[in-house]
Amino acid sequence: MFKKVLIANRGEIAVRVIRACREVGLETVAVFSEADRQALHVRLADEAYLLGPAPSRESYLRMDKILEIARKSGADAIHPGYGFLAEREEFAAACAEQGITFIGPKPSSIAAMGDKMTARETVRKAGVPVVPGTEDVGNLSDEELLAVAPKIGFPLLIKATAGGGGKGMREVRTLEEMPGLLRAARREAEAAFGDGNVYLEKLVTGARHIEFQILADAHGNVIHLGERDCSIQRRHQKLVEEAPSPIMDEELRRKMGEVAVKAAQAVDYINAGTIEFLVDKDRNFYFLEMNTRLQVEHPVTEMVTGIDIVKEQIRIARGRPLQYKQEDIRFNGAAIECRINAEDPYSNFMPSTGRIAHSLLPTGPGVRVDTGVYPGFEITPYYDPMISKLIVWGETRAQAILRMRRALEEYRIVGVRTNIPFHQTLMDSHRFMGGQYDTRFVEERFAIQEERDPALLEIAAALATLAAHRQTERAAQFVQRNERDTSNWKWVGRWERMHR
Amino acid sequence: MFKKVLIANRGEIAVRVIRACREVGLETVAVFSEADRQALHVRLADEAYLLGPAPSRESYLRMDKILEIARKSGADAIHPGYGFLAEREEFAAACAEQGITFIGPKPSSIAAMGDKMTARETVRKAGVPVVPGTEDVGNLSDEELLAVAPKIGFPLLIKATAGGGGKGMREVRTLEEMPGLLRAARREAEAAFGDGNVYLEKLVTGARHIEFQILADAHGNVIHLGERDCSIQRRHQKLVEEAPSPIMDEELRRKMGEVAVKAAQAVDYINAGTIEFLVDKDRNFYFLEMNTRLQVEHPVTEMVTGIDIVKEQIRIARGRPLQYKQEDIRFNGAAIECRINAEDPYSNFMPSTGRIAHSLLPTGPGVRVDTGVYPGFEITPYYDPMISKLIVWGETRAQAILRMRRALEEYRIVGVRTNIPFHQTLMDSHRFMGGQYDTRFVEERFAIQEERDPALLEIAAALATLAAHRQTERAAQFVQRNERDTSNWKWVGRWERMHR
């Protein structure tokens, strides 16, 4: 039974895992890149070791170094978080070889679900509906794909076999444009994954992205914790997730839940995982893929079920049987998560870097913030732009939306631009309030509030003028007053700022 | 139906009420003293008006000014929070006279429960058990009290009729010491409340302080939201509260809940209120008093019931019927609240003032922080030392305690001393873990961890030495480098610091 966990990740998820470990009495080991010496996960862990330079492939993707640090520090388990090494079969295998518990599924399950074509075939054989598309295992040539395309029907999607994050993905409307799009998709997939293989899927229009959270132990017990609706996306990146889905009813949840459990069983799954589905307008659902790891949006499920998913991952990795049966799982109220990204919603969501000068977290009833940053911390360009997750719970979906609005209004982050205004506009939109959205909603039918409230424009003018006036007045007075501000800590603080 | 609420309070509770108002779409008006211009409730409210100088009686206790601001700003309701004017019958009456909704009970209910002797008699007649003591309404002379004391039996308590906060309270062990203690109690009560009247109560030893949360609407519906155990006290000040109480079972909860509802009905109560009981070792319970307002510790009840008590207060004040029946109330898991006070647990809990230089709030699953302070805010000596409430929820009481430990460890507040080490020691104590404590536990059987871990002593030595060494090294370099730090905002920030 392991006692010390190395968290092979950074940011909010590393902090999240440290919290769970601490609550179950496990020691924690953080790893960090040179850009992350002051990161929150380093501050909060019991131990912390440098991995290497800022770029991921020289730090958070270095399996060898991470395993070396595990050995050196005596860590007997590794939690991979999400991203980085979380879905690398060879990393899970290397942990096992060294006698370190990998808090996640078996390497074979990761492999089976990692290749999207194999995954499709495996679950299809287990009776799980998949989106109609190229049905056979094996990589097809362009001619073969062009031949099969009319049978699937247009519009369709070209997807990368090694896929993920929308890379190597192309929409095809006609057979004529298909050869060019195939070339582009293969090129992009090759660049992103070192694997140019692609397959075809029917494009399901007006669909929702709904996923089921799975828990599976080493004793053959598999349950689901209900669904999350993740249809609010931009460029195939999820922005908002909620549980329950506004379109769900008991009957559909039961059916999809059973299928999700079946899909997990098809790859002999152990630990927490997520089965992603598309649900079309007629409430037909299709398996999309399985994420063989903890999901960014796991907190919304935690809020409605009361179950701490990371603690359950640890229990499962320790070989304990699940402490819940399917019939124990109850859903209470509604939860919504907004991903707060350091990006400018007014400039085409351009990432924003810089030092967080000031911040104020929304708190109070029903509000949870999972973050890895704090005032004074520098947002660097090396990693994902997500700086926090704002999660709220309400007795009803309407109450959750109202609470999210309140929390977004309270949230202050100064020093980098964030997508908070995007979320504010979304929470005010009638379609979101009505639960009427699909995966294309943000890109096709949503515009961020650009119009200015004239009253606020006048306030902004007053503020800028007052600030400018103060600066003018003070410029003259500044030099001789400089000496006063020399109480010791301010002085040390200032020195630090100068020498960073 | 009111649209704009003035919050006649400060600190965390003003922020809490602003949040609830915002979530139900009400505008908010803050009031503040000169010491609170930068307070969080001023930052978060829609409007804010100055009341007067820092001392409470020149600001937060000025009914006239508060009503004038309500008129001026068009606020048509007032939420009093707790403390200050929350239990002043004349304030509730003055609001009514001006056509402003007082979000709380009727003036007559406040009056009936405000005089502790009257309250005892009123509920006793309604069939609520009270602690044996002086049974008649009317103020007794010293001779009368000395005559009745042996009938009640020793040890007993002298309590102030106008009572609250342990003032004018004395324990009496023998008849001989009673005259002197009577004089002292009357003197203290006179000083604190302008009323030297006292009464006697049997001292219940080994008792727990357990209170029931009540909700009552204007249509005659009264329900309870279960109990809170508030036995962890020091100098009659609550420090930790939890729900459910470790000693509670369904049967006792049902009985006490019914009695609590009866007590509220006895004074024709409307809005949220709390019935406090003492429960002795044999599980006999006695009415202690009723708090006719929102309670500091209301969040623990919110965490286990999922009900937002402040939103319910607003609904009730709007004349709506309760949306829950008693049988709808379900209790889920366990919640604990630690009151974080600016006081030094190593120096006899001496209050601590100063600027908060840095802080980091614990967040993550199951953690809620209600606070009115933030980094840069100055804690002044004028008000209550409570700077935040840390509340956690867990599936079980054990999980809640483990989570509280984790949250206390994460919580950083720098610049003032806090009682966090007290809470840490408490969460580690076997008696607390076992749920075996009474109202005397902290004072009689608990000592804060004073012993130093030698490993930490060595770390502290290393830290002090490294800091001292840096200071020495830098002192010489400082002058010529001073010029560098002149990017504009730092400069403005510094100017602000200089001129505050």
Next chain:
Amino acid sequence: MKYITTIEDKEYRVEIVDEKHIRINDQLLEVDLVAVGGQPVYSLLISGKSYEAYIYPEEKEWQVLLRGQQYKAVVEDEREKRLKTAGGARAESGEFHLKAPMPGLVVSVPVEEGQSVKKGQVLVILESMKMQNELKSPRDGTVHRIRVRAGESVEQRQTLLSVT
């Protein structure tokens, strides 16, 4: 002191009357501005209403982040402004330098020197934070002096190319 403050092509006449009063477009308002906790975050009470904003100067403008929205304001002394206007309108043209808004890797430069570009046309694709970001031309013009190539790492604020 009288100022002309311009936000999004709207001009406001703002007079600082005294410590606690300003006049905007002839309306007298009571104001109370304090920096919160010594930060560049300001709490403003203006005729009772409470606002909070992050305000900082950037080049010739003041940036105001208010209720989640970013405003750019040009604050000019009324007298100076009058003199300047008398001296002739400011030139709208001149060279525009495209700077990297963040450190990153240049993925591609889909334009060539001497090429005419339209406002909004993509000049450079920059990868940062695992995202590809399109840097666009703020106006019509001609590409001039391309200083970076695909595959090159650039620092924040580094000039990538110019448009004349």
Next chain:
Amino acid sequence: MKYITTIEDKEYRVEIVDEKHIRINDQLLEVDLVAVGGQPVYSLLISGKSYEAYIYPEEKEWQVLLRGQQYKAVVEDEREKRLKTAGGARAESGEFHLKAPMPGLVVSVPVEEGQSVKKGQVLVILESMKMQNELKSPRDGTVHRIRVRAGESVEQRQTLLSVT
């Protein structure tokens, strides 16, 4: 650089070897100390273990707030310390000035000038934050020069009385 650091009567010999190493009581340790976000809050990695502390000088001591506990350290240059010790032990006596730890109202002064007091005896009761706080004598001695009376308001750090 060699120091003698004293915490709670325990002496530590601490040598700053270089930027990344110190020696405590002859044990060589790898250290990495950074100020977090420019605050006086320091993150220390010491042989892999992660600690966080608030460190600030106060009069002749360094205050260290570490894992919720407050430590007071006296850091002395080894050479200086040796010279001082050679010159004779520091006087343990001398006048002690009781200062108000916070602003407040003097409720009572339960001692008189010339009165002998024991360590821990209450000298002044001060009301602040709605609480009555007992200020105690840090050692045995004689009360000297009482400068405040019951009912008087005092500022933070104002001297209330002395004990010799």
